[in-house]
Structure formats: structure tokens, C-alpha cells
Amino acid sequence: MDAQMNVVQPPLMRVNMNLEAALERLFALLRIPSVSTKAAHAADCRAAAEWLREELTTIGFDASVRDTPGHPIVVGHAKGPEGAPHVLFYGHYDVQPVDPLSLWATPPFEPRLSENAAGVKEIVARGASDDKGQVMTFVEACRALRETDGGLPVSVTIVIEGEEESGGANLLPFLLANRDELQADLALICDTGMLDARTPAITTMLRGMVGEEVVITAADRDLHSGMFGNAARNPIQVLCDIISDLRDPATGRVTLSCFYDGVPDMRESVREQWRALGPTDAESLGAVGLSQAAGEVGYTALEQTWCRPSCEINGISGGYEEDGFKTVLPARASAKISFRLVGDQDPDAVRAAFRAHVRARLPVDCSAEFIAHGGSRASVVPEDLPALKPALQALTDEWGTQAAVIGCGGSIPVVSELKQALGIDSLLIGFALDDDRVHSPNEKYSLTSFHKGIRSWVRVLQALSA
Amino acid sequence: MDAQMNVVQPPLMRVNMNLEAALERLFALLRIPSVSTKAAHAADCRAAAEWLREELTTIGFDASVRDTPGHPIVVGHAKGPEGAPHVLFYGHYDVQPVDPLSLWATPPFEPRLSENAAGVKEIVARGASDDKGQVMTFVEACRALRETDGGLPVSVTIVIEGEEESGGANLLPFLLANRDELQADLALICDTGMLDARTPAITTMLRGMVGEEVVITAADRDLHSGMFGNAARNPIQVLCDIISDLRDPATGRVTLSCFYDGVPDMRESVREQWRALGPTDAESLGAVGLSQAAGEVGYTALEQTWCRPSCEINGISGGYEEDGFKTVLPARASAKISFRLVGDQDPDAVRAAFRAHVRARLPVDCSAEFIAHGGSRASVVPEDLPALKPALQALTDEWGTQAAVIGCGGSIPVVSELKQALGIDSLLIGFALDDDRVHSPNEKYSLTSFHKGIRSWVRVLQALSA
Numbered sequence: 001m002d003a004q005m006n007v008v009q010p011p012l013m014r015v016n017m018n019l020e021a022a023l024e025r026l027f028a029l030l031r032i033p034s035v036s037t038k039a040a041h042a043a044d045c046r047a048a049a050e051w052l053r054e055e056l057t058t059i060g061f062d063a064s065v066r067d068t069p070g071h072p073i074v075v076g077h078a079k080g081p082e083g084a085p086h087v088l089f090y091g092h093y094d095v096q097p098v099d100p101l102s103l104w105a106t107p108p109f110e111p112r113l114s115e116n117a118a119g120v121k122e123i124v125a126r127g128a129s130d131d132k133g134q135v136m137t138f139v140e141a142c143r144a145l146r147e148t149d150g151g152l153p154v155s156v157t158i159v160i161e162g163e164e165e166s167g168g169a170n171l172l173p174f175l176l177a178n179r180d181e182l183q184a185d186l187a188l189i190c191d192t193g194m195l196d197a198r199t200p201a202i203t204t205m206l207r208g209m210v211g212e213e214v215v216i217t218a219a220d221r222d223l224h225s226g227m228f229g230n231a232a233r234n235p236i237q238v239l240c241d242i243i244s245d246l247r248d249p250a251t252g253r254v255t256l257s258c259f260y261d262g263v264p265d266m267r268e269s270v271r272e273q274w275r276a277l278g279p280t281d282a283e284s285l286g287a288v289g290l291s292q293a294a295g296e297v298g299y300t301a302l303e304q305t306w307c308r309p310s311c312e313i314n315g316i317s318g319g320y321e322e323d324g325f326k327t328v329l330p331a332r333a334s335a336k337i338s339f340r341l342v343g344d345q346d347p348d349a350v351r352a353a354f355r356a357h358v359r360a361r362l363p364v365d366c367s368a369e370f371i372a373h374g375g376s377r378a379s380v381v382p383e384d385l386p387a388l389k390p391a392l393q394a395l396t397d398e399w400g401t402q403a404a405v406i407g408c409g410g411s412i413p414v415v416s417e418l419k420q421a422l423g424i425d426s427l428l429i430g431f432a433l434d435d436d437r438v439h440s441p442n443e444k445y446s447l448t449s450f451h452k453g454i455r456s457w458v459r460v461l462q463a464l465s466a
Numbered sequence: 467m468d469a470q471m472n473v474v475q476p477p478l479m480r481v482n483m484n485l486e487a488a489l490e491r492l493f494a495l496l497r498i499p500s501v502s503t504k505a506a507h508a509a510d511c512r513a514a515a516e517w518l519r520e521e522l523t524t525i526g527f528d529a530s531v532r533d534t535p536g537h538p539i540v541v542g543h544a545k546g547p548e549g550a551p552h553v554l555f556y557g558h559y560d561v562q563p564v565d566p567l568s569l570w571a572t573p574p575f576e577p578r579l580s581e582n583a584a585g586v587k588e589i590v591a592r593g594a595s596d597d598k599g600q601v602m603t604f605v606e607a608c609r610a611l612r613e614t615d616g617g618l619p620v621s622v623t624i625v626i627e628g629e630e631e632s633g634g635a636n637l638l639p640f641l642l643a644n645r646d647e648l649q650a651d652l653a654l655i656c657d658t659g660m661l662d663a664r665t666p667a668i669t670t671m672l673r674g675m676v677g678e679e680v681v682i683t684a685a686d687r688d689l690h691s692g693m694f695g696n697a698a699r700n701p702i703q704v705l706c707d708i709i710s711d712l713r714d715p716a717t718g719r720v721t722l723s724c725f726y727d728g729v730p731d732m733r734e735s736v737r738e739q740w741r742a743l744g745p746t747d748a749e750s751l752g753a754v755g756l757s758q759a760a761g762e763v764g765y766t767a768l769e770q771t772w773c774r775p776s777c778e779i780n781g782i783s784g785g786y787e788e789d790g791f792k793t794v795l796p797a798r799a800s801a802k803i804s805f806r807l808v809g810d811q812d813p814d815a816v817r818a819a820f821r822a823h824v825r826a827r828l829p830v831d832c833s834a835e836f837i838a839h840g841g842s843r844a845s846v847v848p849e850d851l852p853a854l855k856p857a858l859q860a861l862t863d864e865w866g867t868q869a870a871v872i873g874c875g876g877s878i879p880v881v882s883e884l885k886q887a888l889g890i891d892s893l894l895i896g897f898a899l900d901d902d903r904v905h906s907p908n909e910k911y912s913l914t915s916f917h918k919g920i921r922s923w924v925r926v927l928q929a930l931s932a
Contacts, residue, residue, distance in 0.1 A: 037788075037789065037790030037791065037792070038788075038789070038790070039789075096792060097786070097788065097790075097792060099786075099788065165792075166790055166791070167791060207692065209692075209793070211791045211793070213791070218755075218756065219754040219755050219756050220754055220755030221754060221755070221903065221906055221907075222905070222906040222907070223754060223905075223906065224876065224904050224905045224906070225776070225778040225780055225804055225806075226673065226675075226771075226806060226874070226875045226876030226877055227771060227875050227876060227900065227904070228754070228767075228771065228875070229771065229776040229777075229778040229804070229806055229875060230718075230760070230761035230762065230770040230771060230774060230776035230777075230778070230806075230875075231747075231750075231751065231759045231760060231761050231766075231767035231768075231770040231771050232751060232754065232756055232760060232767075233756060233760040234760070234778055234779055236709070236779040236781075236782050236801075237709065237710075237712075237713065237778075237779050239706075239782075240705075240706040240707075240709040240710045240779070240782075241706075241710045241715070243702070243703065243706040243710075244703075244706045244707045244709075244710035244711075245710075246703075247703065249707070252696075281697075284697075285697065285698060285831075288685040288686055288687060288689060288694070288698065289684075289685050289686030289687070289831075290684065290685050290698055290699060290831045291830065291831055292830050292831060293697045294696070294697060294698060294699040294700070294829065294831075295696035295697050296696060300697075301694075301697035301698075302697075304696040304697040305692075305693060305694065305695065305696060305697050308696060310691070310695040310696035311695075311696075312691040312695040312696070312700055312703075312793070312795055313700055313702040313703050313706070313784075313785065314691055314785050314786055314791070314792060314793055314794050314795070314796075315702075315784065315785035315786035315787045315792070315794070315796075316702050316705075316706075316782055316783065316784045316785060316787070316799065317782065317783060317787040318779075318781065318782045318783075319779065319780050319781035319782060319802070320563070320565075320780055320781035320802060321781045321782070321783040321787075321802075322503075322504075322563065322565065323503065323504070323505075324503030324504070324563075324632055324839070325503065325632070325633055325677045325679070325780070325802055325804075325839035325840070326503070326562060326563060326631075326780060326781070326802075326905065327675070327677070327778075327780055327804050327905065328780055328781070328905055328906070329778055329780070330780075330781070333782065335702075336785070336786060336787075336791055336792075338691055338695070338791075338793050340691075340692060340695055340696075363760065364757065364758050365751075365755075365756045365757055365758060365760075373790070373791035374791070408692070409692045409693050409694070409695060410690065410692030410693060411692060434693065437687065438690050438693070439688070439690045439792065439793065439794055440687055440688040440689065440690070440794070441687075441688070
């Protein structure tokens with residue numbers, strides 16, 4: 001069955017015995033509303049960092065909270081046996097905003113264990129999955145290893161930042177400024193998902209992202225639509241025209257000039273593999289009340305989210321938005337738009353092309369203001385990375401199902417930043433599920449993800465020490 | 467100079483002497499936040515109605531507050547000399563919402579008198595112009611006439627409703643149910659504007675309106691744009707496509723089928739008259755920071771707002787709208803859209819055409835929900851209405867400038883409802899100015915509009931008694 005059973009058994013038993021206490025610790029972290037995009041939560045972000053520092057200290061890490069121009073970064077070091085590999089674990093303690101609050105069944109920062117209709121136990125809270133639950137799988141694995149083996153099988157540096165959800169510009173400068181201290185052989189990141197609830201996965205393809213906010217302004221004040229309607233330029237209409245022009249209605253392709261520069265064609269062998277492996281459109285979209293893939297014609301939902309670039313409108317706002325009706329002709333309208341990048345797409349070029357697209361469509365008397373919300377390139381883990389094979393085996397051993405190598409539609413800019421600053425590759429191992437409602441109301445993390453996630457890291461760290 | 471000087475002099479002097487007290491009374495009414503679209507302000511709406519009832523009672527009206535399924539209606543009666551004409555005055559005590567509150571220089575329900583850069587004294591508050599200030603010009607005229615002449619020169623019925631700003635469906639049934647009590651020869655309405663700050667006007671053309679709210683829904687929950695972006699239908703994108711398709715970009719014309727059915731061609735003689743009389747595009751639009759007319763190609767701003775139909779997006783909302791960025795792919799997006807109607811355009815047909823336009827553009831997996839927010843036909847006052855000429859002369863006498871006959875881009879559904887329920891025509895006489903910031907932050911009413919507005923009504927009531 002399990003070649004390494006003798007080595008891993010005691011810490012795995014420890015994980016099982018201590019699960020309730022581990023859950024209590026995760027709940028304590030989940031109670032801290034560390035929403036990084038909201039200035040009002042700055043103190044909560046620091047509280048989460050301090051909580052993690054204390055936790056790491058109790059399990060033998062030399063841990064500290066390090067100031068940045070934004071939210072602080074937690075760093076911890078624990079030495080392994082002489083000559084053992086050195087891994088750097090990355091996670092983030094900040095969480096997404098919770099709105100719309102009215103859609104939460106229970107308060108987002110009062111974590112609870114609930115049972116879904118299928119009898120699956122779930123941890124429900126903002127950050128349960130992204131990324132506090134995932135971070136704690138690694139921390140608890142370190143605890144179990146230390147409590148049973150007296151130490152870790154590899155040297156571990158932990159870096160937990162607080163600005164992942166706010167396009168944080170402070171991580172890369174921090175990595176660069178502390179490259180000697182943070183030097184390691186390999187990065188481990190726990191911020192991705194499984195292929196499905198039974199199949200563990202390592203993510204080797206990540207999309208990059210460009211976040212942009214555009215504000216269109218026309219008149220110098222809100223007007224009465226009866227007095228000025230038709231004759232005065234309506235910025236909502238202008239914004240809708242601009243957004244509508246972002247996609248070719250026939251092909252679903254993004255119309256920005258040069259947008260597809262650097263986008264690699266999908267290999268037919270990969271497409272076939274994914275068709276065999278992954279969920280069908282009906283399965284993946286059916287889970288959220290949809291039936292057919294939108295977007296680019298000719299690609300499945302999986303292909304579109306794993307390896308095609310995208311353009312999404314994440315928010316739009318203008319004029320009267322409350323109950324009832326108001327015949328206002330507003331002075332401004334705004335939208336938040338994100339582009340996911342693949343291959344060699346250049347975030348700066350995409351941002352510039354978007355701004356040119358907007359400016360080219362601005363009628364007389366209108367102006368546009370742009371706010372940049374982060375930009376990162378896509379990243380790919382080399383297929384011949386030495387750590388990949390033992391890590392896949394460790395996951396396969398834990399879950400009893402062959403671990404998969406997958407892509408991910410999301411963006412984890414730290415992968416390319418770690419490469420750039422420290423010269424190291426990353427292994428992305430995570431236990432989130434597609435239906436975790438990450439970034440949505442009622443976010444959850446299955447208790448199995450948490451429990452077997454901790455056990456998985458015990459096995460992966462053991463495997464990497466070999 | 468003034469043929470009727472002997473008759474009108476005493477009440478006009480009274481108006482001048484009592485201006486400060488009249489302003490105090492208006493301020494008391496302005497302090498009541500009677501926002502009819504917000505359920506939380508229902509008690510304030512009733513308080514405004516009760517305040518008016520008391521005020522009317524003190525000046526000799528037989529006044530009462532009448533319940534409706536919505537906000538109450540104030541009715542008052544005062545008999546004039548035997549055989550004198552009977553006029554029905556209509557106004558509304560409800561006001562628009564105040565958002566965005568942050569743009570108000572002082573609290574919207576704390577009225578104050580301020581002086582603008584040109585030294586003009588202005589009453590600043592929500593409702594100062596629309597319509598509390600205008601309503602009180604008539605009430606104060608009645609007070610002055612009564613206090614000097616012992617009574618009114620004509621019989622007066624006053625109807626002041628509380629749902630004008632919320633598309634109130636309760637006025638017409640009330641008029642129909644009380645048609646015997648409310649019978650009169652002519653309606654007087656004070657809810658319109660002057661041609662400019664020196665030129666009084668009677669409005670004879672009013673546009674109708676259709677208010678619609680549309681909600682587009684796709685997935686059954688908010689999604690992470692990294693996990694589902696491109697592949698899952700984005701309702702904001704769908705809504706933008708629908709809105710963008712509402713206008714032909716080349717001609718600026720509304721694309722709804724049959725939209726222009728019943729829209730009369732402008733007579734060339736009228737166009738010439740307006741060009742001579744009215745502000746240029748540069749003047750009317752320049753006042754609000756714009757330079758060129760948008761909308762229908764080939765029509766001036768004045769023509770477009772006085773006698774062409776329009777389509778405006780009054781509000782749009784979807785996804786993440788707060789500070790910062792959130793890569794959500796929202797489940798729903800909504801817009802509030804209004805159409806202004808002219809000539810014989812049918813509100814029901816326009817609403818049906820809009821809904822068909824939306825449904826025809828709904829992709830698979832999307833649904834649309836519609837909420838109707840009022841509908842009314844355009845209305846026109848006959849040029850040969852007997853009261854028109856003496857009323858114009860009374861205004862000319864007061865202001866020293868020839869009173870104008872104008873159109874109005876706004877909609878005052880009560881005109882057609884009074885015609886339908888009571889069989890009477892309306893004279894629309896108002897003293898608002900284009901820059902009153904009606905429906906916007908820092909709404910104001912010039913002290914001259916208030917003062918000379920009261921004096922104007924004294925003269926008009928005298929003129930109608932002749």
C-alpha cells in the first residue's frame with residue numbers, strides 16, 4: 001500500500017487525534033475580519049498577522065511580523081536536518097470583502113461547522129477556504145510533525161502576506177529586500193484546488209491578471225433626465241457602449257488590439273486529456289445554474305478557464321441604484337474590469353490596449369479616469385521540476401486516487417514574483433473545491449479538505465526530505 | 467405700465483412686507499424629509515401633509531388630509547365671489563431622494579438662505595424648487611389676497627399629493643373617486659420653470675414618461691471570475707450589450723421597434739421661433755460643463771428636450787461597486803431606464819417594445835425580470851385656451867418681460883390625469899430655473915423666484931377673475 005507508512009504513521013495519527021483542537025485554532029483566525037481592501041480593517045489585518053506569529057512561535061518557528069507600506073507580512077523559520085532541502089511556504093491571511101452581507105446565512109466572521117444536504121461537514125466563514133483554511137493545513141502539518149518527530153523533515157520558511165486580495169504591491173519589494181533571508185530551494189503554495197472532491201491535484205498553469213477601474217464623466221453635475229435627457233451625454237450609456245465593444249459578439253473574442261499576442265495555441269493532446277479528465281460543460285456550469293459555456297466559441301468551459309485569456313466585468317455603478325426610481329441623468333459611471341492572462345501576454349500591454357479602447361470610444365465632452373488594480377503575468381510550473389513527482393505520489397497516497405496535474409483560471413501573482421525575486425519554482429498544492437464559494441457569500445471549506453489537507457502536507461514534507 | 471395696478475397693489479405690498487415670515491413657513495415645510503420613494507419616510511410624508519392642512523386651514527381653506535393606498539393627499543377648498551371662475555391648484559409635497567449625500571454642501575433638510583457668486587440669494591434644500599417652494603408661492607399668494615381683500619377673487623380648490631416623485635399610481639383613482647368634489651373650470655399647476663431668470667413662462671408642451679427597471683440574472687450565485695470567467699455568462703456584459711443596442715450610434719435614434727410611432731414632425735416655424743427665443747446648445751449645455759448636444763442627430767438640445775422622445779439610463783448596478791477590487795463574476799445586474807414621450811406615443815406600447823428588445827437579446831441561461839415605474843402620455847395645452855392670454859399678461863406685468871410659451875422636457879402626468887378625470891385643461895406656471903439642481907445635490911430656488919412667484923400668482927388669480 002504505502003511505501004512510507006512507517007515514517008508517516010505517527011504524525012498522521014497525531015493529526016487525527018488533534019483535529020478538534022486544530023479546528024478551534026482555525027476558527028480563532030477566521031474570527032478576525034482581515035479584509036485587506038478596506039482601510040477600516042487595517043487593524044484586523046495586523047491582528048491576524050500577530051495571531052499567526054504567536055501560533056508559529058508555539059510550534060518552534062522563529063517568527064516575526066514585518067511592516068510594509070501596506071499590511072504586514074508574517075515570516076517564520078524552522079531549520080530541518082543538516083543537508084535537508086529548504087522549502088518556502090507561501091499563503092495569505094487577508095480575505096475578500098463580504099458584501100452582499102444580506103446573502104450570508106450566518107455572519108461571515110462567526111465560523112461554524114455545518115452539514116450540507118449530502119451530509120458533508122463544512123467550515124463556513126469568509127476565508128474558510130481562501131486562504132486561512134488552506135494556510136492552516138500547512139501550519140497544522142508542521143505542528144504534528146514537530147510534536148511527534150521533534151522537528152521538521154525539511155527546513156521551512158513561512159511567508160504569509162496580507163494583501164493578496166487587494167492586488168498588493170508590497171510583496172515583491174519585500175521578497176527582493178529580504179532575498180538572503182528568504183532563500184530556499186522550492187516554494188510551496190496552498191491557494192489552489194483539487195480536481196474534484198476525491199482527486200487531489202497540483203496546479204501547474206496559472207493565469208495572470210490585469211485589474212482596471214474606469215470612471216466616465218460627462219456633465220459637471222447630476223442632471224434631471226427630463227430637462228437634459230437625450231441632449232446631454234449620458235456616461236452610463238457611454239460606458240455600456242465601451243463594454244459592449246470589448247467582445248466580438250460572433251466569436252466571443254476580446255476585441256482589444258494585440259490582446260491575443262503571446263497566447264499559445266492549445267495542443268490537441270492536452271485538449272483530449274482534459275476532455276477525458278475534467279468535468280463537461282454541463283457538469284461544471286450545471287453546478288452554478290448554467291448549462292452552456294459563454295465566452296470564446298470553440299472552447300469548453302474548462303479550456304476557457306484553464307488556458308484561454310478572459311475579460312470580465314466585475315462591477316458596474318452609476319446613477320440611482322436604490323429602490324424605487326429617480327429620473328437622474330448622472331454625471332459619472334464606473335466599472336471594474338479584469339483580464340486573465342495566459343502564456344506570454346504582457347499585463348502592461350493589455351492595460352494600455354484597454355485604455356486605448358476606452359479613449360477611442362469617448363465622445364466629445366466625456367473624460368475617462370483609470371485606476372490600476374494590479375497586474376501579473378501567467379506562470380507555468382516546469383513539467384520536469386524534480387519535486388513534482390514525489391509530491392504527486394504523496395498526494396496519491398493520502399487520497400487513494402491518482403493525483404492530477406491541472407490548470408487554474410485564477411491568478412496567483414506570487415508564483416512569478418518568487419521566481420523573479422528568489423529564483424525558485426513553486427509547487428501549487430491546495431484542497432479547495434470548485435463549490436467553495438470563494439469570494440462569494442457563505443464561503444466554505446470542507447472538513448475533509450482541512451483534515452486530509454493537513455495529512456497531505458505531512459506526507460509531502462516527508463516526501464520532499466527523501 | 468400696469469392696467470390692474472389699483473386692484474393688485476394692496477396684496478402685492480402685503481407679499482413684500484411678509485416675505486420673511488413666508489420664508490420661515492417654507493423652511494418649516496422643507497425641514498420635513500418627505501421622500502416618497504423610501505418606505506422609511508412614510509411618516510414624514512404624512513407629517514408634510516398634516517403641516518399643509520394646518521397651513522391651509524389658517525388661511526381660510528376647508529382643508530383635510532385624505533388617505534390613499536400610498537401617501538395621503540391634501541385637499542382644501544375656499545369659495546370665491548358668486549359666479550367667479552373655479553380653479554384647481556395642483557402641487558406635490560413629496561421630494562426626491564437626496565443621495566449622494568456626500569455631495570451636499572449642507573444637510574438637505576436643513577434649509578438655508580445663501581448667496582451665490584453672482585450675489586443672487588437662493589433657498590437651498592431638497593424640495594426648495596421641486597416642489598415645496600413652488601407650492602408655497604401659491605399658498606402665500608392666497609394668504610396675501612385673503613389678508614388684504616378678505617377673500618380670494620376666484621373659487622380655489624387645492625390638491626397637493628405626495629407621490630409625484632414615485633410614479634404614484636394613487637392620484638388618478640383619487641381624482642376619479644372625488645370628481646364631484648374636485649370639479650373646477652381650470653387647473654393651475656406650479657411645477658415648471660421660467661425661460662430664464664428674467665423671463666416668465668407658461669409651459670404648454672409636456673413629455674410623457676415610461677419608467678422601467680430590468681434585472682438580468684445568469685448563474686444562481688456570485689462566482690469567482692478566475693474560476694468561471696469567460697465560460698460563465700456575465701450579466702453585466704449582457705446588460706451592457708442590451709443598453710448599447712438601445713440607440714443607433716450613427717443617428718442617435720432609439721432603436722425600439724415602433725418607438726417613433728405617433729411622434730409628430732416639428733413644424734419649421736416652431737423651430738425658427740425656438741432658435742430665436744431659446745438658449746443655444748452652447749448656452750444650455752455649457753451651464754453644466756458640456757459643449758455639444760448628444761442624442762438625435764439634427765436636433766438642438768432645446769428641440770430634443772422639448773419635443774423629441776428620449777431614452778435615458780438613470781441607474782445601473784452590478785457586482786462589486788465599492789472601493790478597491792474584487793474579482794467577482796456577479797449573478798445579477800440591473801438598470802433603471804426611462805423613456806420620455808411626445809405626441810401620441812403610447813406608454814404601454816413603448817414598455818412592451820423595450821421588454822421585447824431585452825428578451826430578444828437574452829442569451830441562453832439568462833433571465834430578465836421587469837419592474838414598471840409609472841407611465842404617462844405626453845400632454846399639450848391648447849393654444850386657444852381662454853385663460854392663457856390673461857395669465858401671460860399677468861406674468862408679463864409682474865416680471866416686466868414678455869412672458870413666453872414654452873415646452874418642457876419633464877413629465878407631469880397629472881396634466882393628462884386632470885383632463886381624464888375632471889375634463890379640465892391645465893395652465894402650467896412655474897418659477898424654477900434650469901440651474902435649480904432639481905433631483906440633484908444642493909437643490910435651490912432663487913429668492914426672486916419665491917418672492918415674485920407669490921406676486922405672480924396674486925396677479926394671475928386677479929386676472930382670471932376678470
